Amino acid sequence: MKIIKDSVHDHIAVDGVARDLVDTPAVQRLRRISQLGTVSLVYPSANHTRFEHSLGVYHIACEALDHLGIEGVQSQRVQAAALLHDVGHGPFSHNLESLTHRRTGRYHDDVHDLLTDGAVGDVLRNHDLDPDTIADLVAGDGRFGQLVSGELDVDRMDYLVRDAHHTGVPYGTIDHGRLIRELVFVDDELVLDEGNVQTAESLLVARALMNPTVYSHSVARIGKAMLRRAAERLLDTPTTDTDAAALQRMDDYDLIVALRSCAATSEFSRRLDERDLFKRAVWAEIDDVPGGVIEADHESIRDFEREIADRAGVDPERVILDVPSRPSMTESSSRVMVNGEMRRLGQQSPLVEALRGAQYSQWRLGVYSPSTVREAVGHAAVSVLGLDIDGALVSEVRNGLDTTLDQFTDQA
Numbered sequence: 001m002k003i004i005k006d007s008v009h010d011h012i013a014v015d016g017v018a019r020d021l022v023d024t025p026a027v028q029r030l031r032r033i034s035q036l037g038t039v040s041l042v043y044p045s046a047n048h049t050r051f052e053h054s055l056g057v058y059h060i061a062c063e064a065l066d067h068l069g070i071e072g073v074q075s076q077r078v079q080a081a082a083l084l085h086d087v088g089h090g091p092f093s094h095n096l097e098s099l100t101h102r103r104t105g106r107y108h109d110d111v112h113d114l115l116t117d118g119a120v121g122d123v124l125r126n127h128d129l130d131p132d133t134i135a136d137l138v139a140g141d142g143r144f145g146q147l148v149s150g151e152l153d154v155d156r157m158d159y160l161v162r163d164a165h166h167t168g169v170p171y172g173t174i175d176h177g178r179l180i181r182e183l184v185f186v187d188d189e190l191v192l193d194e195g196n197v198q199t200a201e202s203l204l205v206a207r208a209l210m211n212p213t214v215y216s217h218s219v220a221r222i223g224k225a226m227l228r229r230a231a232e233r234l235l236d237t238p239t240t241d242t243d244a245a246a247l248q249r250m251d252d253y254d255l256i257v258a259l260r261s262c263a264a265t266s267e268f269s270r271r272l273d274e275r276d277l278f279k280r281a282v283w284a285e286i287d288d289v290p291g292g293v294i295e296a297d298h299e300s301i302r303d304f305e306r307e308i309a310d311r312a313g314v315d316p317e318r319v320i321l322d323v324p325s326r327p328s329m330t331e332s333s334s335r336v337m338v339n340g341e342m343r344r345l346g347q348q349s350p351l352v353e354a355l356r357g358a359q360y361s362q363w364r365l366g367v368y369s370p371s372t373v374r375e376a377v378g379h380a381a382v383s384v385l386g387l388d389i390d391g392a393l394v395s396e397v398r399n400g401l402d403t404t405l406d407q408f409t410d411q412a
Helices: 016-020 027-032 037-041 050-068 074-082 092-103 113-115 117-127 131-138 142-148 153-168 176-181 195-215 218-234 246-250 252-260 265-276 298-312 350-362 371-385 406-412
Strands: 001-005 010-014 183-186 189-192 279-285 321-322 335-336 339-342 364-369 393-398 400-402
Touching: 001 050, 001 406, 010 016, 010 050, 016 027, 016 074, 016 117, 016 252, 016 265, 027 050, 027 074, 027 117, 037 218, 050 074, 050 153, 050 298, 074 131, 074 142, 092 218, 092 246, 092 371, 113 117, 113 131, 117 131, 131 142, 131 195, 131 393, 153 195, 176 183, 176 195, 183 335, 195 246, 195 298, 195 350, 218 246, 218 252, 218 265, 218 364, 218 400, 252 265, 279 371, 298 321, 298 371, 364 371
Parallel strands: 189 335
Antiparallel strands: 001 010, 183 189, 279 364, 321 364, 335 339, 393 400
16 A cells, blocks of 8 residues: 555555556656646646646545445446546646647547556556446446546546645635535436535535636636647647647647747747737627637637738737637536435526526637737727627726726736
8 A cells, every 4th residue: 555645635545456557657647747737827836737636536536435335346447547537638638638639539538548558558457457447437437437527526526626725716625525425326326415405516616616717717728728829830840740649648848848849839839938928809708709709610710810810910820719618517417316306406506597697707708919919919800700899898807997908908
């Protein structure tokens, strides 16, 4: 048994198959993958990694398994899946996942090949565990996959608390001990036991508050968009040997070196290194944005960027259009027992609709450019995108004021 001191859970006991998996190259690589990517540009202490998060998920999984009375081989499978659930992440975690998925068709939880080959596969087979079964659990398949990846999974029980701890933002603080103690299986569905609507709501509220404050903070989004643009240029540069599959297996440091070493990406790399980021030229609410822009695919977004740049008279590489997906709240489908009946949280909790409304009001389309050209880019973007902003207004509360586009470009 190995005892590891953790900043969130104090002491984590790692034993059995997990003890042997910890020292495999695939798991050790997670030491070099930042948990929150570009969020550290906003919160300097947010430098924790996928490695420590994976240990935390394993720890909470062990507690959940004990509570649910799951033992033997099934317990070992879930423990292995919990520790390995993030080995498919590329550099800077989720920041580049949309780019690599477009080119490889794989998300980070598609880990069948990673678990079958190499040291991880050897360890699993040495413990009489089938790698494909573990990969299915990582993807959230089956009864026990819900523990690893689902609405009440141990993944978010760790990352909310861990991210709150390392950013210093208290909104992610949840009572994960209570959540674990109230988990039950009903007809193969993982639910919270009777009397725990508020317990489920706490998870929902924590995620809803952390999203705008941490995960979708405007500076983190700008850094993410610039990193994504730089990585895309790296993949499109014929003189490099990097393809999307190779990019997925890089760690943060590999990618930083690659971006610094490539002439086509060195300026983006310098800006990220020095935090000389693009600025917001437009920051528009969802009601001001045509549906055709919100639903636009990657190539259409690039076409919009080129048209904005042409109208503003700037290099297309100096314009980035950042269009988030429509607001969603998957946690609202968490199931709770109410009066002996299994119900979705969204049906039972009046908070859900309020939080959906908050998500809707927090949604923003961003257009980013260097500060020297952002006024021209902002006006061009309003015209090209057909933003329904009266008098070129960009709805943004800053120091308690609604600002116009002209005023906003002087402040942001």
